[in-house]
Amino acid sequence: METIIKPENIVYGKPRLINNNPMHYCPGCSHGVVHNLVASVIDEMGLAEKTIGIAPVGCAVFAYKYLDIDWIEAAHGRAPAVATAVKRLNPDKMVFTYQGDGDLAAIGTGETIHACNRGENIVIVYVNNAIYGMTGGQMSPTTLVDMKTATCPYGRNVALNGYPLKITELLVPLEGTCLVAREAVHNVAAIKKAKKMLRKAFENAMAGKGTSIIEFVATCSAGWKMSAGQANNWMVENLFPAYPLGVLKDRV
Amino acid sequence: MRQGFTCLLNNSMAEIKLLKGNEAIAHAAIRYGADGYFGYPITPQSEIMETLMDEQPWETTGMVVLQAESEVAAINMVYGGAACGKRVLTSSSSPGISLKQEGISYLAGTELPALIVNVMRGGPGLGTIQPSQADYFQAVKGGGHGDYRVITLAPASVQEMADYVALGFDLAFKYRNPAMILADGVIGQLMEKVELAPQKLRRTEAEIRKECPWAALGRPAGRQPNIHTSLELDSTVWEQYNIRFQAKYKAIEANEVRYEELYCDDAGYLIVAFGAAARISQKVVEIARKEGIKVGLFRPITLWPYPSKRLNSYKNKVKSILTVELNAGQMVEDVKLAVDCQIPVTYFGRMGGIIPTPQEVYNALKKIVNP
Numbered sequence: 101m102e103t104i105i106k107p108e109n110i111v112y113g114k115p116r117l118i119n120n121n122p123m124h125y126c127p128g129c130s131h132g133v134v135h136n137l138v139a140s141v142i143d144e145m146g147l148a149e150k151t152i153g154i155a156p157v158g159c160a161v162f163a164y165k166y167l168d169i170d171w172i173e174a175a176h177g178r179a180p181a182v183a184t185a186v187k188r189l190n191p192d193k194m195v196f197t198y199q200g201d202g203d204l205a206a207i208g209t210g211e212t213i214h215a216c217n218r219g220e221n222i223v224i225v226y227v228n229n230a231i232y233g234m235t236g237g238q239m240s241p242t243t244l245v246d247m248k249t250a251t252c253p254y255g256r257n258v259a260l261n262g263y264p265l266k267i268t269e270l271l272v273p274l275e276g277t278c279l280v281a282r283e284a285v286h287n288v289a290a291i292k293k294a295k296k297m298l299r300k301a302f303e304n305a306m307a308g309k310g311t312s313i314i315e316f317v318a319t320c321s322a323g324w325k326m327s328a329g330q331a332n333n334w335m336v337e338n339l340f341p342a343y344p345l346g347v348l349k350d351r352v
Numbered sequence: 353m354r355q356g357f358t359c360l361l362n363n364s365m366a367e368i369k370l371l372k373g374n375e376a377i378a379h380a381a382i383r384y385g386a387d388g389y390f391g392y393p394i395t396p397q398s399e400i401m402e403t404l405m406d407e408q409p410w411e412t413t414g415m416v417v418l419q420a421e422s423e424v425a426a427i428n429m430v431y432g433g434a435a436c437g438k439r440v441l442t443s444s445s446s447p448g449i450s451l452k453q454e455g456i457s458y459l460a461g462t463e464l465p466a467l468i469v470n471v472m473r474g475g476p477g478l479g480t481i482q483p484s485q486a487d488y489f490q491a492v493k494g495g496g497h498g499d500y501r502v503i504t505l506a507p508a509s510v511q512e513m514a515d516y517v518a519l520g521f522d523l524a525f526k527y528r529n530p531a532m533i534l535a536d537g538v539i540g541q542l543m544e545k546v547e548l549a550p551q552k553l554r555r556t557e558a559e560i561r562k563e564c565p566w567a568a569l570g571r572p573a574g575r576q577p578n579i580h581t582s583l584e585l586d587s588t589v590w591e592q593y594n595i596r597f598q599a600k601y602k603a604i605e606a607n608e609v610r611y612e613e614l615y616c617d618d619a620g621y622l623i624v625a626f627g628a629a630a631r632i633s634q635k636v637v638e639i640a641r642k643e644g645i646k647v648g649l650f651r652p653i654t655l656w657p658y659p660s661k662r663l664n665s666y667k668n669k670v671k672s673i674l675t676v677e678l679n680a681g682q683m684v685e686d687v688k689l690a691v692d693c694q695i696p697v698t699y700f701g702r703m704g705g706i707i708p709t710p711q712e713v714y715n716a717l718k719k720i721v722n723p
Contacts, residue, residue, distance in 0.1 A: 172580045
């Protein structure tokens, strides 16, 4: 065994910018993989010393504990406003927000739409798992109809709660957005594809082409009360039809 | 044009102008070398952003000026800029300042320097666009959640509107704490002669990195990440943060108290007032002195830290104190605390945007002189 573990034999490693802090994410959660992609893209583009991340309130509230870059923790939903100022005051820097569906599509709807409409040269990494994970599994704006959560225990009822909000689609017609895409990280092929899209988004921001938003349709195994495997399958069968993967807009 | 050192600076000399208080804030911010302003229109302070947009400082000093989609977005832009070590400010009036309170609490919790200007109007609710001082409690007692303090400066002239931009920034950066200019609609709209300071250069990124080693400007190899957060799930750790914040507030209380005294040396009575109420009271003191009433005007300039110690020294010298406020009587509580309730402290004021005449205040003074 010892003879096999040599640097030249390692085919998969931790991105350089991901540190050794134990992650708080639940087994089967997509955040770890998305963190990996963000860290890899920043490092591969040589932006580690120029990047400022804006962390959300939600499950990724501790994103700053895992990626060794400068971070600003925003108030709930306000990351795009924070990022707007950071980028405008430091136009040579790489600025991105990392937000969940509650943060971006509920409390932060206004900041999201206006930052995109102004065409801020930032990247919005949007992780949509259709639930509030951090607070214990409540209904989010993207919770599916009839999906059960702690605050819709009998299933989301449109008469009471309205419809799942496809906020990413709402950002497509805005003149300020240059790249709007929906990805997932449920298998190796999807991860590779998502990484390419994320890199393109980061390149757009550095080239001053406008706002790029990459949505990751994601799992919340704990919130959905499923095993990691079940959660992946449930996402493919239920979330993908409601939130179809693909490039919604690419103006670049 | 960035960072301001090669640009055309036609403001290199001090200059005397006739300006509204709101306009003075805008000019002073540019001349101080502020990096950014983020705001949302609201009466009676919209001239601040209008003047900035008219001056186009992004063409000269490189200052960013942005009209945000809301007061909430504006204060969070300020939070982002402050986290980068930039000199950033926002301005609003009472209802808009209420919206900013969450962001101000975050600034305090992350110990970030920023300047907030409140040109107060009458409340509660949407209230009126006329002048008021009814946000005194909100400003000096911590308007958002948590145990925190905001350095609060109360200008009583257009000159002080300009001067306190520099003072506010200086104090905010000295203590890594939000500072507020708490003006009222009178001082915001009043036109007076003002001397504007010569243009200062905006700091370069290298200078900011040196002066503010905590700034989130990108992590050079070898340095730990700079992380700005006010989240700590371990209460034993967060209590230590709070203890540190309180120690800082004590230091500010010890070092930064500012006030003005007029005719106080031989005074038998004292009027305590700030902002526009102090301007009216100054007239009242002059009238009363002519009538032989030995009254002085004590004007707190820092509303927090409050000049309590100095006021306390008057409790054995004056018979009685009158506070004059454009509200229902807010600062009067701090005056009573300052003199340990050992002499009578009376309040007079008008509410809802009404400005009292000197005659009304004089009548109130007469009542405490001849009860």
